[in-house]
Amino acid sequence: MIALGKYNKLKPVRNTSVGVFLSDKEGVEILLPNKYVPKELDFDADLEVFCYLDHEERPVATTLTPKICRDEYGFLEVVDVNDYGAFLDWGLEKHLFVPYREQVEKMQVGNSYLVHCYLDEKTFRLAASSRLEKFLQKHENQLEELEEVNLNIWRKTPLGWEAIINDTYKGLLYSDTIFKAIKEGDTLTGYIQKIREDGKIDLSLQPLGAKMLEPTAALILNALKENNGFLALHDKSSPDEIKQRLGLSKKAFKKGVGVLYKSKKITLENNGIKLT
Secondary structure (H helix, E strand, C coil), X not given: CCCCCCEEEEEEEEECCCEEEEECCCCCEEEEEHHHCCCCCCCCCCEEEEEEECCCCCEEEECCCCCCCCCCEEEEEEEEECCCEEEEECCCCCCEEEXXXXXXXXXXXXXXXXXXXXXXXXXXXXXXXXXXXXXXXXXXCCCCCCCEEEEEEEEECCCEEEEEECCCEEEEEEXXXXXXXXXXXXXXXXXXXXXXXXXXXXXECCCCCHHHHHHHHHHHHHHHHHCCCEECCCCCCCHHHHHHHXXXXXXXXXXXXXXXXXXXXXXXXXXXXXXX
């Protein structure tokens, strides 16, 4: 079955004046317009294409790469607004529609918003929504603590930044664990710090546990090499100074230094650390 809003691997079956028709295994066909047909199309091999509805609401395929797929989150710019809603640039000819009822605040041309792409079951059309809460799932043992995950930075709260985890769950990055500038729409690699009994998830932008040591040590080592083999940082340095110089918490810095010292890559001086 051809899935709208997603990539499909389809077989070219016939050439026409308007383009090449592609077919799935059930024999359902969709048009790949001439402008998207590869110059050297192999009719004996499957072609990966993105499928959606064109300006006349007809299913079509394209070899263009969208900025967001169905059931995903993306930070997209508004390019037009009319009486029915807003239209987002998602990298395709036909813009992605956001009905007014799906806007947390009235969207403005030129501004970008974090949205979820979905298939409207009533109209069978692809659309987007900035009302993200209703698309998120409650966590039920699908993630593990210390696991590496993909994050879409969502919104600022009094405690820190909320983020979308793997396009599925909501988590929180506490302000005191963030050591670099982040903003809405950033896509980052993160880590599951803690999964609470109520299903809420605490996040980190730094590797945790044993995974934390090697990257942190490598970061300190690179900083030493870039500063002629010496850093005026030590266990008496203030957390703010360490954060400003390396983007690390003092706890992470001390662990990284410990790894480097044990491996005899540095010596500890009274006023800092030095490459051996």
